[in-house]
Amino acid sequence: MAKLNADEFMNSVKAIIGDRDDDEALKFIEDCKDTITGEHDDWKAKYDEAVKEKDELDKSWRAKYKERFYSSEPISNNDKETNNNEHNNPLDTRSEEEIKAESVKIDDLFKPAN
Numbered sequence: 001m002a003k004l005n006a007d008e009f010m011n012s013v014k015a016i017i018g019d020r021d022d023d024e025a026l027k028f029i030e031d032c033k034d035t036i037t038g039e040h041d042d043w044k045a046k047y048d049e050a051v052k053e054k055d056e057l058d059k060s061w062r063a064k065y066k067e068r069f070y071s072s073e074p075i076s077n078n079d080k081e082t083n084n085n086e087h088n089n090p091l092d093t094r095s096e097e098e099i100k101a102e103s104v105k106i107d108d109l110f111k112p113a114n
Contacts, residue, residue: 006036 004012013032017025
């Protein structure tokens with residue numbers, strides 16, 4: 001089976017489709033043209049860009065992780081609790097109410113009788 005260049009392929013499509021101009025034929029011609037033109041080459045650039053962004057993000061997180069070991073200020077338990085409740089994690093889908101609900105204490109629920 002021979003490998004056709006773009007013009008040869010489109011000529012073959014034209015020979016098969018003939019004079020048809022119905023929606024199905026036009027859609028098929030469009031799909032063929034999109035397939036053999038630069039549409040399929042664009043994925044490589046997008047993939048390379050995504051890999052580059054991933055590598056840069058990975059590098060920055062590794063640097064931050066490494067730096068925390070050299071930091072002279074230890075993180076106290078109060079700081080850890082504050083950081084956990086500040087809703088800093090973009091992947092955290094909890095609402096502000098749900099975050100506040102985790103810090104409610106029994107004394108917050110009941111008031112002493114006067």
